[in-house]
Amino acid sequence: MFLAKVHVSLKPTVNDPQGLTIAHALGRLDFDSVDSVRAGKYFEVKIDSTDQSAAEADVKSMCEKLLANPVIETFTYELESI
């Protein structure tokens, strides 16, 4: 069994209204040190497999097909055996 930890973030050139909204909200809570906020998604995917390279290929394909929108998002992942 493997655990894939997937991070999906907006590309740097893409506007992040959610991040902006959070940054403003933090400012209103007197967190004056906040410079900027980027919001993204985090997935933990358990993969029932014994073949690490097959699991790795699966995770990459899952990100490309479903977890991330390749037009506006980038993804990174780590795979660990559990």
Place this chain on the structure above:
Amino acid sequence: MFLAKVHVSLKPTVNDPQGLTIAHALGRLDFDSVDSVRAGKYFEVKIDSTDQSAAEADVKSMCEKLLANPVIETFTYELESI
């Protein structure tokens, strides 16, 4: 300047309808090795400060007050100097 990488995840005992939906969708895309999916949030917060311990305290407080819902979510964060 510091960069806080914040992970917000549902507590293990809390149902994760988003994760279930994603797991089913992955199954329909023939990713048969998927055992389960947990969906969460990921934030990158830039903090304009030179005091690491003050920045650390700020991040913890931001999570407790806004970024995470303490009733159903847990949070972890890493702080790095940039």
